[in-house]
Amino acid sequence: MPAPLSTPWLPTVKAHFHRGLAFIGLSACAVVIQAQTTFFSNLTNDSDSAETVFDMQWFAGSFTTGANADGYALDHVDIAFTGVATDATFAISLWSDASDTPQANLGAFSHDTGIRFNPTDNLSVLPSTTYWLVLESNQISDLGSNYAWRTTEDSSFAVSGGWSVAGSFAQSTNQGATWAASPTDYLYAVTATPASAVPEPSTTAVILAGFALVGVVCTRRRARAKGVA
Secondary structure (H helix, E strand, O other), X not given: XXXXXXXXXXXXXXXXXXXXXXXXXXXXXXXXXOOOXXXXXXXXXXXXXXXXXXXXXXXXXXXXXXXXXXXXXXXXXEEOEEEOOOOOOEEEEEEEEEOOEEEEEEEEXXXXXXXXXXXXXXXXXXXXXXXXXXXXXXXXXXXXXXXXXXXXXXXXXXXOOOXXXXXXXXXXXXOOOOOEXXXXXXXEEEEEEEHHHOOOHHHHHHHHHHHHHHHHHHHHHHHHHOOOO
């Protein structure tokens, strides 16, 4: 019986292979894992009153996103309110902007816990673009309304990541058909994740190339061990 083929190179190749996998894995994680960020908030401001939301009285507050090239994925919004958050007549939605007023409904939020609302579907926003959060209801009057958006006389916001709030607030008395500027500041915050948290095709290509390179190294060392040029 022939003697077993000696493979002194195998432990070294395995070590390099495992190091390569670890490096590639860590690189991928560095791309994928990014923390959610609350890009603006005025929730700590003192509140003196609230605006009641009903069928003929909707309210909206705007924000402008930062310059991240791939935009952002909205994680949740926090809306300071009075009343019952699970009121079936009430809804929060994201709207586009046109001439500093809400233009079109882009997607809805559902109540989570407390003052937090989550997107019902994936909601992405473009960089350096203005959007509106609109609070609406089909309740036929303000008498006994279950929901009101808390207001503040303090116009300051905590902002980060290049996002901004220009103090733009609006109200509608015809279910969003037309809007007028509102002098009232509402309490709210938006939390999002930069869209670059999803690996881009170029990143995936680098990872695959890394695996291919490891395979080439293993093949060449095996061939040399067998005496093949």
